[in-house]
Amino acid sequence: QLQLQESGPGLVKPSETLSLTCTVSGGSTSNSNYYWGWIRQPPGKGLEWIGSVYYSGSTYYNPSLKSRVTISVDTSKNQFSLKLSSVTAADTAVYYCARVGRIGATSDYWGQGTLVTVSS
Amino acid sequence: QSALTQPASVSGSPGQSITISCTGTSSDVGTYNFVSWYQQHPGQAPKLIIYDVNKRPSGVSNRFSGSKSGNTASLTISGLQAEDEADYYCDSYTHTSAYVLFGGGTKLTVL
Numbered sequence: 756q757l758q759l760q761e762s763g764p765g766l767v768k769p770s771e772t773l774s775l776t777c778t779v780s781g782g783s784t785s786n787s788n789y790y791w792g793w794i795r796q797p798p799g800k801g802l803e804w805i806g807s808v809y810y811s812g813s814t815y816y817n818p819s820l821k822s823r824v825t826i827s828v829d830t831s832k833n834q835f836s837l838k839l840s841s842v843t844a845a846d847t848a849v850y851y852c853a854r855v856g857r858i859g860a861t862s863d864y865w866g867q868g869t870l871v872t873v874s875s
Numbered sequence: 876q877s878a879l880t881q882p883a884s885v886s887g888s889p890g891q892s893i894t895i896s897c898t899g900t901s902s903d904v905g906t907y908n909f910v911s912w913y914q915q916h917p918g919q920a921p922k923l924i925i926y927d928v929n930k931r932p933s934g935v936s937n938r939f940s941g942s943k944s945g946n947t948a949s950l951t952i953s954g955l956q957a958e959d960e961a962d963y964y965c966d967s968y969t970h971t972s973a974y975v976l977f978g979g980g981t982k983l984t985v986l
Contacts, residue, residue: 792975801878801980802913802921802964815974851920859909860968860975861926868920 757782759852759866767846767873773839777852777866784830785810790855791828791835792862795848803848807855808835842873879904879965879978886984892953895981897965898946903976905946909968912941912950915980916961925950952983960985 763775777791784791792807806816808826816824820839828835839846849870853862880898887893897910904910908928913921923932925941928948938953948967952959965978 794977802966802977804966804975804977807974815972818972821972855975856926859911859927860966861909861911861923862913862921862966862975863923863926863932865920865922 757854757864759854759864761850761852761866761869763869763871765870765872767842767871768875769843769873770841773837773842773846773871773873775837775850775852775869775871777835777837779833779835779854782854782864784828784833784835788857790815790857790860791826792853792855793826793837794851794853794862794865795846796851796868797845797848805837805839805850809857844873847871847873877976879967879976881963881965881978881981883979884982884984886986887952887955888986889955889957891955892951893955893983895950895952895963895965895983897948897950897967897978899948899967899969899976900946902971903967903969904943904948906970907968908943910941910943910948911966912939913964913966914959914961915964921964955985957985959983 790807793805825838849868851868852866854864912925915921929941
């Protein structure tokens, strides 16, 4: 059974960089049938697509976040990562990692999510 | 890139059927049969319940069904049960660089 687990600091200061890692077990980030994505959900609000990465390193980003986002994959560790720079309080959210179908873009497996709060 | 449009809330009584709409554009829902629906209970991660407009993952109740007409996709839940009370989100593939668009979410209340 595929499992994804987010990890990283739960508190980030304004203007700093948010960094999260998603560790995949029960499957491989080298699987060519899937992208690996990040989605976030501010408290009490809806889901927002952040972006995704393919095993080759190619990426897709939400245009509204593109200037601040970097998503990368480390297939040797079976992990992929999110970096979001120059954060503000508006970036406070539960961050989810997910497996995303290469064809159809369905997010079929999700991590449990991790709350990141931006505050000084 | 605008989000897909969903009603903020819907409600129904146990045993009834409800439908949640998800409206996009010709860049996403209208062109591609790649609409998914997710169920999210409070404090939990979203769970995939419909993909490719009308396909159900293994283990998902056949009370959940999906359809699409033009730029609007729909999720129908029949035989409403108390456990169906949750937030529901649609998403769609888009050929723009964003790759995936989410709907704003719909809160389902079972009366």
